[in-house]
Amino acid sequence: MKLYFYRGVRPNFGDELNWWMWPKIFGDVFDQSAENLFLGIGSILFSDHPKEMRKIVFGSGYGGYTSPPVIDKKWDVRFLRGKFTAKALGLDDGLAVGDSAILLRSVVDYAAPHKKVHKFSYMPHWESAEIGLWKDVCELIGINYIDPCGEIEFVLKEILSSETVITEAMHGAIVSDALRVPWIAAKPIHESHRAKWDDWASVLDLKIRMEPILPSGLLELLISKIGQRGFISSKLQFHGKSLNGIRHDAFVIRAAEQLQKVARTMPQLSPEAAIQRAHQRMLDEVDRLRRDYPELHCQQ
Incomplete structure (x- = not known):
C-alpha cells in the first residue's frame, strides 16, 4: 500500500x-x-x-x-x-x-503530566514561516516560536509544553485540540487557507473564532495581495531577503503588537464529548x- x-x-x-x-x-x-x-x-x-x-x-x-x-x-x-x-x-x-490527525490521541501520551514551559506559543502557516519574519516577531514579545517545518516530535513537545497555542497553521489547532491544549486561531493571511478550518470544525460542535494578524514583512504583505503562486510571486520570493529588509522593524513591531492583542483573547477547545x-x-x-x-x- x-x-x-x-x-x-x-x-x-x-x-x-x-x-x-x-x-x-x-x-x-x-x-x-x-x-x-x-x-x-x-x-x-x-x-x-x-x-x-x-x-x-x-x-x-x-x-x-x-x-x-x-x-x-x-x-x-x-x-x-x-x-x-x-x-x-x-x-x-x-x-x-x-x-x-485526531488519531494522535492513540499514539501520544497527552494525558500524562506535561510541564508547561510556555505561556503562549505561536505557529505560523509554513508558507508564512517561509516568507515572513515570525521568529523575530515572537522574540520581540516573548512568545515561544514553533517552526511549522520542525521535526514532528519536537513540535509535539512544544505544543504539549504550552499553556496556549496561537496558530495560523490549521494542524497546529487540530493537534492542539486533539491533545487538549487550548488554542487560538490566527486568521490565515492567505485567504485560500481559511475555508478548510470550518471543514474540520464542522464535525466537532465547534465554531471557530479567527483573530486577525498582520503581515510580518513587506514580502508577506505583497504575497497576501497577489497569492503564493505565479510568475510575479516567484520573482518577489526570489528577492525576499532584500524586500523584508525594507522597513523591517516597522513590520515586525506592528505584527508583534497585533499578536499581543490576539494573545489576550479567549482560547478554544472542542467539547470533550x-x-x-x-x-x-x-x-x-x-x-x-x-x-x-x-x-x-x-x-x-
Whole structure:
C-alpha cells in the first residue's frame, strides 16, 4: 500500500504527520505498491491521482485548491475530514468524521503530566514561516516560536509544553485540540487557507473564532495581495531577503503588537464529548480497514 501526502518546498508539520503517525497505527505496511493508495492527513482529495489505483480515503479533506475528484468505484472512502468535503464530493455527510490527525490521541501520551514551559506559543502557516519574519516577531514579545517545518516530535513537545497555542497553521489547532491544549486561531493571511478550518470544525460542535494578524514583512504583505503562486510571486520570493529588509522593524513591531492583542483573547477547545466521539469512530474505521485489507494486519 502506498502512502500519499503533500510535501512542498520544505516539509511541514501537518503533512509530515502522515509518515510519522500511520506506521505507529498500522505498522510497517507502506511501500510503493501500484495497487492501493492511502490518503490520510491533508487537503489531498483532487482529480489527478492515478485512475487505475484504488484510493483509500481515511480522513482527508478537499481544500478547494483544485477541481474535486469524481468519486467512482476506484475510491474507497472510509471517512472524511468534514462536511464541506462531503458536500464538495457529492457524498453523504455521515462520512464526515474529522481530520485523521485526531488519531494522535492513540499514539501520544497527552494525558500524562506535561510541564508547561510556555505561556503562549505561536505557529505560523509554513508558507508564512517561509516568507515572513515570525521568529523575530515572537522574540520581540516573548512568545515561544514553533517552526511549522520542525521535526514532528519536537513540535509535539512544544505544543504539549504550552499553556496556549496561537496558530495560523490549521494542524497546529487540530493537534492542539486533539491533545487538549487550548488554542487560538490566527486568521490565515492567505485567504485560500481559511475555508478548510470550518471543514474540520464542522464535525466537532465547534465554531471557530479567527483573530486577525498582520503581515510580518513587506514580502508577506505583497504575497497576501497577489497569492503564493505565479510568475510575479516567484520573482518577489526570489528577492525576499532584500524586500523584508525594507522597513523591517516597522513590520515586525506592528505584527508583534497585533499578536499581543490576539494573545489576550479567549482560547478554544472542542467539547470533550465531540473529540472522544470522533476519535472512537476513527478507531472503529481502523479496525474495519484491517479486516478489509489483509496487508494491514502486520501491526507493529
